[in-house]
Amino acid sequence: MRTTLLTTLMASVCFLAGPAAAQTLRIALASEPTAVDPHYHDLSPNNALAAHLFDGLTSQDEQQKVKPGLATSWENDGKNKWTFKLRQGVTFTNGKPFTADDVIFTFCRTLKNETKITGSFADVTGNFAAVTAPDAHTIVIETKQPEPLLPTLVGTVGIISSGLAKHDKLSFDVEKNCGVTGEWPTLSTFNDGSSAIGTGPYKLKSYVRGSAIELERNDSYWGGKEPWASVRFVPVTNAGPRLAGLLAGDYDVIENPAARDLGRIANDKRFASVITPSTRVIYFQLDVARAPSPFVKAENDKNPLQDVRVRRAMSMAIDRDAIVKRLMDGAAQPAFQFLPTGMFGTLPNPPAIKYDPAGAKKLLAEAGYPNGFQVTLSSTNDRYINDGQITQAVAQYLTQVGIKADVDAMTRAIYFPRRAKKEFSVAIGGWGSGTGEASSFLRQWAATPDEAKTIGGSNYGGWQDAEFDKLIREAIQTLDDAKRDQLLQKAGARVLEGAAFIPLHFESTIWASKAEYKVTGRADQFTLAMSVKPAK
Structure with a gap:
């Protein structure tokens, strides 16, 4: 009897020592969220x-394949109408049942x-002509x-x-405030938690x-209970301290340790790692609309970035292979x-942009800038x-080919609002395709903005091309996959030429x-905490 009791106690101790029993999952983030508001940025x-x-x-x-969420099924009429059947029995964390009214309210917000x-997110809902609810669990x-x-x-x-x-009967009538009679929830009310009411x-x-973001498990979640009673996210922007925190036991999971440190992790049985290719492209967006441009200095207040030869020279001046090998430690392409390449709407054989500093200098001279110019990145x-x-x-x-380039690096909390106000001349960007097809980048960044902001919402550089606009507008309205794929390839090629x-x-x-x-x-x-499970 004593042996059985001792065995049981020892098993309990072993269980409590495991990660699931630890209850709190601690994650160090390389990049901190700027808001709790799901519609802020x-x-x-x-x-x-x-x-x-x-x-x-x-x-x-994990591979960006679409699956049911608060809608269990959906269908299209072959034209402009989509019908979504909503999941029943779902409640918000304040106990309020989830219905079609919440969807209309959200889209309006x-x-x-x-x-x-x-x-x-207005680029999604700005294309809605009507949103109706035939019943409490159907959205059209x-x-x-x-x-x-x-x-x-x-x-x-x-x-x-x-x-x-506060609201009367809700309807997707934006001009009439959708039936809302009180104040809409704001960034501050989400960040202080009073509006952070979801079904997640x-x-x-x-x-x-x-400092930190702390979450508690939603035990009434419709998708089942998560193993972690609480989650603590801590922003640690430097890779060294993130890894040191993992090694010291301060964190259970960390984002993006330096690739050069993976060998150290692999050789230590106490730790594990995973590398996953992403769709996120890192790029620079150039101001081609203004002369002069705020951070370009050239003769007669010209903006050399308006000359396609200059833009191509800048691209040719960059050794991408060296950046991937030396700065990214091979953890990039x-x-x-x-x-x-290979994803929907991409060119099957895109022309390689070869590192060619001599060719870049030649193009700059042809464009009238043999001595270069000044620019801030x-x-x-x-x-x-x-x-x-x-x-x-x-x-x-860029400096090596005669373009005197300075760098102004800043925290993203400052950078993104300034970029949105078009304050930069050459601005870094990173875009991961949320849809898994080429239209994601092309419609958001390269298209000429429309009034409804359904396309071109991030075209801060002001690039415009009538042929591209025609192609992308047709592509994003084409339901036939094969035809849309061809249109996106042509549109993508046009952007690369520009x-x-x-x-x-x-x-x-x-x-x-x-x-x-x-x-x-x-x-x-x-x-995601939902992507972390006990190993055993």
Whole structure:
């Protein structure tokens, strides 16, 4: 009897020593979310945090395959109408049942959100001509233009509770404030937790910028209970301290340790790692619309960036292979278009952009700049992997061909609002395709903006090309996959010819953890507590 009791106690102790019993999952982030508000800024760290608290009508698995979320099924009439059947029995974390009213309220809020960064998520809902609810668990969306990717796009919009604002009967009538009679929820009310009411697997406990984000498990989550009672996200922007914290036992999982340190992790049985290729392209966007441009100095106040020969010279001056090998430690791939080759709508054999400093100098001379000009490269230093170092390297390459390049690197909290105001001349960017096809980048960054901001919402450089606009507008309305694929290839080739965007590389994402934790890497680069499970 004593032996049995001792065995039972020992088993209990062993169980309690495991990660599941530890209850609190501690994750060190390389890039900190800038808000709890799911509609504030279409930014991967923000979207990843939102995925813990809020569900979309659909969701994506680790390889970005669309699957049911708050909608269990959907169908299209072959034209502009989509019908979504909503999941029943779902409640918000305040106990309120989820219904079609919450979907209408959410879609309206994306268009009435005065605190958002640029047109975040309005590029999805701005194409809605009507949203109706035949019953409490059915939503019908009629789009102004056919939208073949609507099931994917609506999944990016986190559904919030209609109880967050006073309202009469809700309707998708933006001009009449959708029936809302009180104040819409704001950025501050999400960040302080009062509006952070979702249907997701976790609830917000606290959000302190620069310090930590703490979540609590939502035990009534419709998708099943998560193994972690609480989750603590800590921003640690430097790779060295992140790894040191993992080795010291301060963190259970970390984002993006330096690739050069993976050998150290692999040789230690206490730890594990996973490397996952992503769709995120790192690139520079050039101001081709203004003369003079704010951070370009050239004779007669010209803007050399308006000359395609100059833009091509800048791209040729950059040694992408060296950046991948030396700065990214091989955990990246050179980029010659804006989505990895082989994905939907990409060129099957994109022309390689060869490192050719002599050719770059020749092009600059042909454009009338044999002695170059001055330019400042604006960059984040805490958003993308090695972003500040990459920008410094690009500046050095440009200087070598006669373009005197300086670097202004800043925290993303400052950078993104300034970029949205078009304050830069040459600006770094990073874009991961949320849809898994080439239209994601092309419609958002390269298209001439429309009034509804459904396309071109991030065209801060002002590049315009009538032929490209014709191609992308037709492509994003084409339901036939084969035809859309061809249109996107032609549109992508047109953007590459214009050279107003300089692609550098595609990031791979690395996660490292204690060996008793299993992390499933994601192509969208989201770091999710839901992707971490006990290894045994």
